Amino acid sequence: MTAPRRRRRSRSADAPVRAIGYVRVSTGGQVESGAGLDAQRAALVERADRExxxxxxxxxxxxxxxxxxxxxxxxxxxxxxxxxxxxxxxxAKLDRVSRSVADFARLLERASTRGWRLVLLDLGVDTSTPAGEFVANTIANSAQYERRLIGQRTREGLAAKRAQGVRLGRPSSLPSDVVARIVREHAAGASLRGLATTLTAEDVPTAQGGVRWYPSTVRAVLHSQQAADLAPTT
Structure with a gap:
């Protein structure tokens, strides 16, 4: 249920609108240069002077x-x-306030129920108007839609590469003698679990420097490019 709109404190009709300008940068380099913050502040001051x-x-x-x-x-x-x-x-920009659709939607609802305005200069949005609120919601949802499309395209691209036999992910960094041993002993009949137990007991590090081997870890080595390179050519 939507919370009731809170009444604002009574003020003189000719009192100026009290605005809080919000600026943000996400990296230390931007903070040191001041360029990002200065540009945002200049845009806010210009709008405030005009209004x-x-x-x-x-x-x-x-x-x-x-x-x-x-x-x-x-x-x-x-x-x-x-x-x-x-x-x-x-x-100055929507992404200075929020990059999450759910987060931004909550912010819009909060502004509506508490009786304050949200103004975004890059979109020309003022949520005190129905058109402004509609545009803000539409753009936020469009941005989320685009991010989901990009994610879907990425997943489909990776799936296509796997289907073509392209090996993805971080390459193995195991010593070649360890890879050769795993391939040799598995070909001789050693099980994945047995190899994992032996390698763990002998304190042989995994490709990522781990101290414990699992059947899946051994399987990954057997299907790695290093193992394929050890296969004899005909």
Missing amino acids: GWDLEVVADEGLSAKTVDDRPELVAALARLDAGDADVLVA
Whole structure:
């Protein structure tokens, strides 16, 4: 059930709109250069000047957190908006606020029920209008759809390569004598489990430096390119 819309604190009709501008960069290099933050701040100040807003800018610097809850300055800004201490959250780009459709949808619902506005400059969106809210939802869902399509194409491409016999993943880094031994002893009748037990007991490291072998680990070696290269040619 949708929460009831919270009433805002009464204010003078001629009081300026109180806006919190939110900027974020995700890498230390961007923080040091200042380029990303400066560009975002300039865009927010320009919009605030045009609208006559009373603007305060807050920043999460060097954070690549995926959700709203992992960004402390944004969390604090949202609490102030919910409490009626500010009227608008404005960001230069949607991905500065959220990259998750579910997260962004919750943010839109929160703005609606608590009575504050979300403005995204790159989309020309202002959620105080039905059209603005519709556009925000549509673009967020489109972005998620595109990410899922990319994921599906990647999986299909990998499946096609496997079907063609292309070996994928990190190559084995086992010494050639260990590979030769596994191939030789398995050909002589040693089981996968027996080989795994013996190699573990002898403290032979796995390809990734592990200390324990499993039947699946031995099977992977037998199907590796190293093992194939040891096969005699005719």
